[in-house]
Amino acid sequence: MVNLAGNPREISLSTYLAALFISAVIFAAGIYVGKVMETGNLATLSSGIDSANNKMNSVEMLYLMGEDSPAICPVYRSELHNLDAQTEQLGYQISYLEDKGTRDPELKKSYFMLEASAYLLSQKVMAKCEADYAANYSTVLFFYNNSNCPNCTQQGYELLDVKKRLGESLRVYSFDGGLGSDIVDVLKLKYNVTTYPSIVIDGNRTISGFHNNDWISAQLNATQNNTAISAPSG
C-alpha cells in the first residue's frame, strides 16, 4: 500500500517572512530611487525654464535697444525662433511627465509665465517686423483645464496633430486655466476665454469648445489667406 503524502509544505513561515521583508526593502528602495530620479527630472526642467527666461531677457533687451531700427528684425526672428523651440520642448516634456502621472503645479506656473512672456514678446516683434515674418506663420493659444474638462486632453492631442502637420509655421502656447496662475487669468481676460477648451488664433479670434485637427487646420488656413490678402505688397 503506497502512502500518499501528497504535497507537504516545504517553505517555512520564516522563509515567507524573510521574502516579505527583503521584497519590502527592495520595493521601498526602488520607490526611493525612482522618486529621486523624478525630482531630478523636475529640477532639470526647472533649470531649462530658467535658461529660457535668460534667453528671453536678452531678446527683450535687444528689442529695447533696437526699437527704431528695422535692420535688427532678422536678429529678432532668429532669437525668437530659438526661444520658441526651447520653450516648446519644455512644454512637451512637462506634458509628457504629466501624462505619465508626474505633476508639479509650481513648475507649470513658472512655465506659463515664460510662455506668456514669450508670446507677448513675439506678438510685439511680429507687429514691428511684419515683413520678416512669412504670411503663413500662425500662433494658437490653447486654454485647458486639467481638473474639470473631459475634452481638454483630446483637444491637446488634436493640436499636436496640427503642429505635426504645419511644423515651424505654427506655434502653440498652452495654458492650464485651473492652476490659479495670474498670468493665465490675465490672458483669459484679454482674449475673452470663459470655457474650456478654447483656442485663440493669431491673437484675434477666440474659439470655444472641442474641435478636431482638420477643422483647426482649415481655420488656420482661412486666417492665413485673409492675412495674405490683406498684407501689403512689396
Place this chain on the structure above:
Amino acid sequence: MTTMGSFWPIEYLTSFICLFVAVLMTLVYLKNRQKIHEKRHERRGWTPMVSVIIPAYNEEEYIAGCLESVLALDYPKDKLEIIVVDDGSTDDTAKVAGEIAKKNPHLWVMRKPNSGKADSMNQAIAKAKGELVACLDADSYVSPYSLNRILAHFDSDDVAAVAAGVKVRKASNLIEEIQRIEYLYALFSRRIMNMLNAVTVTPGPFSIFRREVIIKVGGFDKTSLVEDQEIALRLQKHGYKVNSSADSDIYTEIPHSFLELMKQRTRWQRGGFWNAMKYLDLIHPKYGDLGIVILPFGVFGYFLLVFSLLVFADSILVHSHYEQFIGMQAFFLGLNPLHILVLVWFVISFFWFFFGIRPMFKEEKIGLPSVLLYLFLNPILTAIFWFSAAYSEIKTGGKFTW
C-alpha cells in the same frame, strides 16, 4: 509634486507580488542549492521493466534517429520494451520503424487510426508490459545514461512520475537560440519546483510514469491540448508526487521559425489556460506550496498578462502623443519607480543564470548575449503568443485541434 498614473495602485501591487515571488524562489534556491545541483546517476540496483512508448504521426524524418538513441540506452535489453505507436501517419513512419523492429525483437510497432497523442499513449499503456512507462516524442533523442538518471529520481513509492531534463538539440538561428536558453531556465526552475513538490509538467520527451498509477488516474486526457501538463497536475491531485531530473539530457527538435513557434506556443498557452481552470481546486493549503504559491501565482499570471496589455495599450494609445516631439528625452523622463523593479527582476534573472543555470549545465555553451536576448525578447514573444492564443480561442469557440 504628485505621481498619479491611470493604474498606479494596481501597478504597484502587481509589481510587489512579482518581486515577492521572485525573492521567495531565490531564497528557496539558496536554501536547497545543494539538493538542486545534486547529480543522481545511480538507480540503486533497481531495474524495473520499462516500456518506452513513442507516439508518432508523420515522423518519418525523425523516427529512425529517435529509435537509434533508444536502442543505445544503457539498460538491460530484457527489461526494456519499445513501442512505436503509428497514429495513422500518411507518410512512411510505420515502414521505417517496422524495418528497425525486424532487427530488434524488443521493439514493436502498433498501428492505429489517427486519434491524437494522448489516446495513442493510453492504448499503448494498456498493452505495455513495463512497471514504468516512458513517453517519448518521436522528434526527440535520449542519451545512453538518461534512463538510469531518471530512475534515480523515483526515490519513494509515492513518486508517480519523473519529468525528464529536456534540452534543445540544435540551435542555429535566433528563434532557436532563445528556445535553447528558455529550456535551460525551465529545467532549472523545475528543479526548484521539485524542492517544493510543485512540478507542474512532465514534458513529452521521455518523462517516465508508473504504469499502474497512470491507469488508476484514468490515463492521459484526450481533450487537453497539453496533456503532459494535465497529467502532472492530475497526479498531484490524487496525492502522488512528481519529481524532476535536470541532468538526464534528452534532446528535442524545436520549431525553427517564428511562425512554427507561434503555432506551438499558441497551443501550449491555450492548453495551459484550460488546465489551470480545470485544476483551480488545487489552490488550497492541503496541496502544500503548489496550492499556496505556485498555482496561485500561475493564475495571477493571467491577470498580470491582461493588466500588462491594458497598461501597454494605455501608454501607446493614450499617452504616447508627446514622445515623438521629445525623442530620447522620453526614455529618461519616463523612468519611474516601477522601472527600478524591472531592473531588480533582471538582477535576479542574472543571479539565477550565473549561480544556478551556468553551473548546472556546464556542457552547454551559454553566452551572455544569448541570455540578454532571451530576457528581453521572451516577455515580448510571450505576449504575442498570448494574443494569438486568445484570438484562436475566440475563432474556434474553444474547440481544440492540434
